Amino acid sequence: MSLEAIAFAIFGFLILYGGLAYFLYRAIKARSS
Amino acid sequence: MPGALDGLEWYLRPDFSKLGDYKIWIAAFGQIFFSLSLAMGIMIAYGSYLPEKSDIANNSFIVGLADSAFSFLIGFAVFGTLGYMAFATNTSVQEVVAGGVGLAFVVFPQALNLIPGFPNLVAAIFFLTLIIAGLTSSISLVESVTSSLMDKFKISRTRAVNTVFALGFLGSLVYTTTAGLYWLDIIDHFINYYGLVLVALLEVIAVAWFFNLPSLRDHINTISEIKIGRWWDWSLKYATVAVLASLLILDIWGNLQKPYGDYSIDALCVGILVILLGMLVSAVITARRGKDVA
DSSP: OOHHHHHHHHHHHHHHHHHHHHHHHHHHHHHHO | OTTHHHHHHHHHSOOGGGGGOHHHHHHHHHHHHHHTTTTSSHHHHHHHTSOTTOOHHHHHHHHHHHHHHHHHHHHHHHHHHHHHHHHHTTOOHHHHOOOHHHIIIIIHHHHHHTSSSOHHHHHHHHHHHHHHHHHHHHHHHHHHHHHHHHHHHOOOHHHHHHHHHHHHHHHHGGGGSTTHHHHHHHHHHIIIIIIHHHHHHHHHHHHHHHSOHHHHHHHHHHHOSSOOOTHHHHIIIIIIHHHHHHHHHHHHHHHHHSOGGGOOHHHHHHHHHHHHHHHHHHHHHHHSOOTTOO
């Protein structure tokens, strides 16, 4: 696989799963407070 | 599987020149609208079941990101399989890639047939999961119609579901004909491309231009942790309307130049008729005096 493709895969996972984790964390934090 | 990495390369390697192609944008809109079940009434129906104080802004981010995250992950399985199929049949990935119904019912069965070991077992598992995916999607699709019928005419859930399923069964009989796959492809294309974008455009115009948008934003901000600024009003009123209208016009113009899938114009008129019929039925049901009207 090319470096571009690997970089794009990492970028996709970081944005999508990182974003999801961040908003889930905020939701859990808001619920527990 | 050999060739899978070539499929992933095809899936992940960016080609930024495609960003200038309006067809990519309208395909992306169609995909995300369908995936998020936007402009189908599903979000409105499900939204009405939320507790009154639900955090709308945060929930929207979670739903959007979760949907895209899972789609991105599934893409690895799909393109890995297609890469293997290209390797097994000694062709390029581009030649085996298909979209819509062609992917699920033509390309994937062929690809699964090539898998060494237990292709029949893998195919059975694939189609079982496809049936479950179809059933769970149909629950949400049917719910948007049944909840509207129940609210409008104050009928029982059983009666509403039976009515919708009976009509759906009769309407779906056309797909059992020899040309069923072609009908499905044409109707799927028109509903998912034009239908969804058109309905979304009309919904955005109705909400942004004929509804008190600041009061809606105030309500969202009151119950949400993440606050929405004035940019949201501007985005809905101008940006979303401009983008959706431009994409719709460009795609209609493109289809007039070169008909979708090289079908005849007569066949494509069926797709347009299905959209018009849907709008007509909605208008007739809306105009009818419901039992909830005082």
